[in-house]
Amino acid sequence: MKYRTIGGDPARRREVSVLSLGAMLFGTITDEKTSFAILDRYVEAGGTFVDTSDNYAFWVDGTVGGESETLLGNWRRSRGIGDEVFIATKLGAAPLAPGTGYIDNPEGLSAAAIRSAVEGSKARLGVESLDLLYAHIPDPKVELAETVREFGALVHEGAVGLLGVSNHWAWQVERARAIARAEGIAGYEVLQYQHSYLRHRTDLSTELSPDGVCATADGNLLSMVRAERDLALVAYSPLIGGAYMREDKPLGPGHDHGSREARLTALREVAASSGATVNQVVLAWMLGADVPAIPLVGASSVAQLEESLAAVDLELTEEERARLNEA
Numbered sequence: 001m002k003y004r005t006i007g008g009d010p011a012r013r014r015e016v017s018v019l020s021l022g023a024m025l026f027g028t029i030t031d032e033k034t035s036f037a038i039l040d041r042y043v044e045a046g047g048t049f050v051d052t053s054d055n056y057a058f059w060v061d062g063t064v065g066g067e068s069e070t071l072l073g074n075w076r077r078s079r080g081i082g083d084e085v086f087i088a089t090k091l092g093a094a095p096l097a098p099g100t101g102y103i104d105n106p107e108g109l110s111a112a113a114i115r116s117a118v119e120g121s122k123a124r125l126g127v128e129s130l131d132l133l134y135a136h137i138p139d140p141k142v143e144l145a146e147t148v149r150e151f152g153a154l155v156h157e158g159a160v161g162l163l164g165v166s167n168h169w170a171w172q173v174e175r176a177r178a179i180a181r182a183e184g185i186a187g188y189e190v191l192q193y194q195h196s197y198l199r200h201r202t203d204l205s206t207e208l209s210p211d212g213v214c215a216t217a218d219g220n221l222l223s224m225v226r227a228e229r230d231l232a233l234v235a236y237s238p239l240i241g242g243a244y245m246r247e248d249k250p251l252g253p254g255h256d257h258g259s260r261e262a263r264l265t266a267l268r269e270v271a272a273s274s275g276a277t278v279n280q281v282v283l284a285w286m287l288g289a290d291v292p293a294i295p296l297v298g299a300s301s302v303a304q305l306e307e308s309l310a311a312v313d314l315e316l317t318e319e320e321r322a323r324l325n326e327a
């Protein structure tokens with residue numbers, strides 16, 4: 001495993017493994033035994049950065065979520081895991097009632113919602129403070145400043161270590177950070193966005209926004225991470241749910257991008273020349289990019305995780321990287 005630092009403030013920044021493990025489906029679709037085996041193997045391989053959310057995975061059984069955090073809490077207790085594993089969680093997108101969703105009935109990002117969500121996540125994870133807390137989706141009903149102040153207060157109180165943001169427009173991230181800077185409080189330093197080697201279309205209307213895709217790491221976001229040294233990019237769904245290598249997982253309309261076929265060809269060529277799998281080439285490309293990302297992979301078996309873990313040691317040659325970048 002390799003490690004890198006996230007967070008800019010010397011008092012709060014943390015070293016984490018360069019590969020993060022997503023626990024989204026642990027405790028629902030992925031049963032406890034398999035989830036524990038994947039987590040154990042991840043830690044054995046040196047992994048220290050696990051991702052969850054208070055709303056995972058409400059859509060499976062029509063709940064309000066929390067199953068993933070509960071499973072992680074049980075795993076921590078049963079293995080005696082403490083600070084050595086850094087667990088990120090998110091709030092804002094849990095449905096307020098079973099059978100509803102994060103668009104029509106979300107908990108949102110008001111100060112009161114944040115306080116209540118943090119208490120719930122701490123209890124389920126079995127921790128005194130949260131390592132990293134993200135605002136999961138924007139809340140258009142709440143002033144940005146209210147959310148920023150509440151997040152900042154949580155850090156000030158020691159209830160949260162680092163702050164992050166996911167699926168927000170780049171302008172919202174920058175405005176939130178500007179408010180935090182002006183008020184001398186902690187702001188967002190970890191950005192979690194959908195990001196992979198294949199480019200994602202940004203022009204499609206989504207449930208989250210009629211104006212296009214705010215969930216993907218586009219040029220606005222990547223240029224911000226390049227320019228701001230305290231920012232780290234965590235890339236969710238880097239394997240596009242398995243679509244690179246599996247016929248049962250076709251690429252969706254979001255990847256119907258003009259560069260798609262050229263990039264798939266380049267990937268196959270580099271996989272052949274490097275002796276790695278296409279998934280591993282994707283992860284290695286992200287890890288070593290000039291705006292490096294922390295791939296946040298999912299896995300439903302230990303074998304899938306093994307393939308992703310091995311990508312950490314895959315060094316692409318300059319020619320291979322150029323071939324991929326130019327496609």
Ligand SMILES: NC(=O)c1ccc[n+]([C@@H]2O[C@H](COP(=O)([O-])OP(=O)(O)OC[C@H]3O[C@@H](n4cnc5c(N)ncnc54)[C@H](OP(=O)(O)O)[C@@H]3O)[C@@H](O)[C@H]2O)c1
Pocket residue numbers: 021022023024025051052136166167192193236237238239240241242243245246279296297298299300303304305307308
């Ligand atoms: N911030 C957000 O809004 C957001 C949104 C989505 C996800 N996330 C986070 O990102 C994490 C990862 O998301 P993701 O699951 O979409 O990531 P992903 O890594 O793109 O997809 C993981 C899935 O790909 C398949 N897979 C993985 N390795 C494979 C292999 N070696 N061979 C064949 N198939 C393989 C598996 O599908 P099967 O299970 O079907 O076998 C696995 O569940 C989540 O757990 C969550 O923590 C965040």
